[in-house]
Amino acid sequence: MPSDHTRSAILAAAERLYADRGFGDVTLRDIVAEANVNLAAVNYHFGSKDELIAELFVTRSIATNRERLRELKTAEEAGGGRAPIEVILRALVGPTLRGCLGPENQRSTAARFMIRASIESVPPIRRIKNREIDHLRKFAGAMRRSLPDRSDVDIYWGLNFALAMAHHTIRESERLTKLSEGKCNLDDVEDVVERVVSVATMALTAGRTEAKAPSKVAAR
Amino acid sequence: MPSDHTRSAILAAAERLYADRGFGDVTLRDIVAEANVNLAAVNYHFGSKDELIAELFVTRSIATNRERLRELKTAEEAGGGRAPIEVILRALVGPTLRGCLGPENQRSTAARFMIRASIESVPPIRRIKNREIDHLRKFAGAMRRSLPDRSDVDIYWGLNFALAMAHHTIRESERLTKLSEGKCNLDDVEDVVERVVSVATMALTAGRTEAKAPSKVAAR
DNA sequence: GATAGTTTCATACAACTGTTTGAATTGCAA
DNA sequence: TTGCAATTCAAACAGTTGTATGAAACTATC
Structure with missing residues (x-):
């Protein structure tokens, strides 16, 4: 199992949620819930919320x-x-x-x-x-x-x-x-x-x- | 002195700030500071932030x-x-x-x-x-x-x-x-x-x- | 000039935000 | 196994946000 499982799960969940509900009302907590990962994982893997959006x-x-x-x-x-x-x-x-x-x-x-x-x-x-x-x-x-x-x-x-x-x-x-x-x-x-x-x-x-x-x- | 002085001061300040800095990073506190009115005045006169934006x-x-x-x-x-x-x-x-x-x-x-x-x-x-x-x-x-x-x-x-x-x-x-x-x-x-x-x-x-x-x- | 209604004010509230922390857990190499 | 780094986790942090409250200050009417 590749070690970036968490990373890509976050990317996929974020893209899906943003696509469905817009950037305005999707929080990091929504994303990590959807991706079944820990809240801190976003900052650990991407640095910040903005960098996650930018990467997407x-x-x-x-x-x-x-x-x-x-x-x-x-x-x-x-x-x-x-x-x-x-x-x-x-x-x-x-x-x-x-x-x-x-x-x-x-x-x-x-x-x-x-x-x-x-x-x-x-x-x-x-x-x-x-x-x-x-x-x-x-x-x-x-x-x-x-x-x-x-x-x-x-x-x-x-x-x-x-x-x-x-x-x-x-x-x-x-x-x-x-x-x-x-x-x-x-x-x-x-x-x-x-x-x-x-x-x-x-x-x-x-x-x-x-x-x-x-x-x-x-x-x- | 017209009684809607506060109301229009808020509208003017809000329009100016939104025009300059965008909706994203202008808070109600910025607006009331610019308009020299009390924070509660926005909700008193407009009901909510969104209604203020809508009226503008x-x-x-x-x-x-x-x-x-x-x-x-x-x-x-x-x-x-x-x-x-x-x-x-x-x-x-x-x-x-x-x-x-x-x-x-x-x-x-x-x-x-x-x-x-x-x-x-x-x-x-x-x-x-x-x-x-x-x-x-x-x-x-x-x-x-x-x-x-x-x-x-x-x-x-x-x-x-x-x-x-x-x-x-x-x-x-x-x-x-x-x-x-x-x-x-x-x-x-x-x-x-x-x-x-x-x-x-x-x-x-x-x-x-x-x-x-x-x-x-x-x-x- | 007392009264009723409107408007202002300081302050508190409650919720939510992204981010950080430090300890636990895991995976892997020696 | 032992050791070490990478990752995960629960929890808390620090800050901000819009909104609500209730008392104070006005304004106009009688």
């Missing part, structure tokens, strides 16, 4: 990021260093959407945890998210190579909007279902991915002269 | 919603019941963006509070947000009238994406600035509004007759 989030994050980069790399290699913008965007938002949407009953604990992390923002997770910039820069680079005529500003805005649509859809999936009375089917993940990719592509490829004049007349 | 958020929300609906009503009346989709979208995302973006030093406490409320989601605020659906339905209705050929599903997705871009840009404005190394100028609010409106318009009109849209051709 980091683990899931790097898994997603790796998946994104894998898709990106494949696409760029296939295109001789330049991938179509749609494919880049799909690599950016696909893994996250696929991980977090889909039929509720078959949504993994990991996915539900990541949704929580996206809805309820807690300090240890925010700190980690701030370090994600380097990761996004790689995508900005790929997008620039794919659309060399496009200004940097437009690239960044396109990236921002793509992430916006993906993350917001995950965060507010429940509300969108209710608002649309079920007409928007969030279980059809590939359809959601294509919608996001298609709009983001339009944002990045439409209307050339759009970017520079902030003093344009705003119709009113 | 509700006040600001209905102000924004009223502004949105005012813009929408003006536009629809001018168009004889049908407003151009761009104008509807501008009424939807304009007030929020104008309230929350802009030069940091001239951002109101109210705006900074609303940004906090958007970043750190706490239970009393989440409960209120869930009741916002009726408000959004009004916009969905206006959009349907503006684009009668469009399916409901497409309308809801367009609405969802418009809100996504606006809210995400507010939430992650700092990160976008850092990622773009300042190239994306979030202080030019009207430029941001036009970017969001333009992309959302494309999302809603692409692949259909562009007859009425004065916007540029959406490449695809």
